[in-house]
Amino acid sequence: MIKKAILFTFLVGLFTTNAFSQDTSAYELQRNKINAMLAERSARFGQYEESLNARTGIFGFQTKRDIKNSNEILRQIAINDNNIFTELKVLLDYKDIQFQQVKSNVDNNQLRIDSYKKTIRDLQVKNEELLSYNQKTEKSADYLQLLVALFVISTAVCVIIIYRKNKAIKSAAPQSGIKVL
Numbered sequence: 001m002i003k004k005a006i007l008f009t010f011l012v013g014l015f016t017t018n019a020f021s022q023d024t025s026a027y028e029l030q031r032n033k034i035n036a037m038l039a040e041r042s043a044r045f046g047q048y049e050e051s052l053n054a055r056t057g058i059f060g061f062q063t064k065r066d067i068k069n070s071n072e073i074l075r076q077i078a079i080n081d082n083n084i085f086t087e088l089k090v091l092l093d094y095k096d097i098q099f100q101q102v103k104s105n106v107d108n109n110q111l112r113i114d115s116y117k118k119t120i121r122d123l124q125v126k127n128e129e130l131l132s133y134n135q136k137t138e139k140s141a142d143y144l145q146l147l148v149a150l151f152v153i154s155t156a157v158c159v160i161i162i163y164r165k166n167k168a169i170k171s172a173a174p175q176s177g178i179k180v181l
Helices: 002-053 064-172
Strands: none
Touching: 002 064
16 A cells, blocks of 8 residues: 555656746747847947947938838837747746645645645554454453463373372272262
8 A cells, every 4th residue: 555655656756847948948939939029229329329429411410211110110129128028928827837836735745744744644553453452352362371271280180189089089989880980
């Protein structure tokens, strides 16, 4: 029974660890995706800084094309920021799921521990009952052995006494035709 319980615990732990590692790898993939998006944002922001400093017009002024290019880069940065926020929400959802799983595992483990404690306590009580029953049966067996020994001894004494009486009567009685037992 203990082997079955250990095997069951091992299998549950194996599947829980596997599920937890899958969630962790998904979380890591999501983090890497967000980090890549942040790196892309930084690169685009550098392009935006360069486009603000770009002055291709006459006498070193910015042209409409320069301003449109800067605005397009800024629009791409805003779109990228929105995507980052969306992915961050997914990442936070992963974190919440992991937190719920950990909380569920803690609750489940606490229930199992409480169940094991109750089982151990019940087994200890049963063990004490069996020990007291065993002591009572040992005392009963001792009394029974004592009674059997007394019976055998008293029977042997009675047989010896009867044998001696018969022998004494036979030797004292005349050898006539009547025999007394």
